[in-house]
Amino acid sequence: MEAERLSATLIYPTGGAEAVAAAKKLLIDCGTLPKTQTLRTRRITKDNATQV
Numbered sequence: 001m002e003a004e005r006l007s008a009t010l011i012y013p014t015g016g017a018e019a020v021a022a023a024k025k026l027l028i029d030c031g032t033l034p035k036t037q038t039l040r041t042r043r044i045t046k047d048n049a050t051q052v
Contacts, residue, residue: 004046011042011052 018037025031044052 008043008045011044013039013041015039 015037018039022033022037026033042052
């Protein structure tokens with residue numbers, strides 16, 4: 001980003017922490033889960049690359 005070879009890129013979370021929390025809620029707490037779980041994606045540009 002800083003070398004200006006790309007105009008933007010995206011960071012996708014692995015979802016590992018969310019998967020563990022969902023498994024605990026379902027298997028240990030006997031709770032219910034929503035049918036979908038949205039993971040937040042971050043857009044990285046030259047303007048915010050140094051902050052990430």
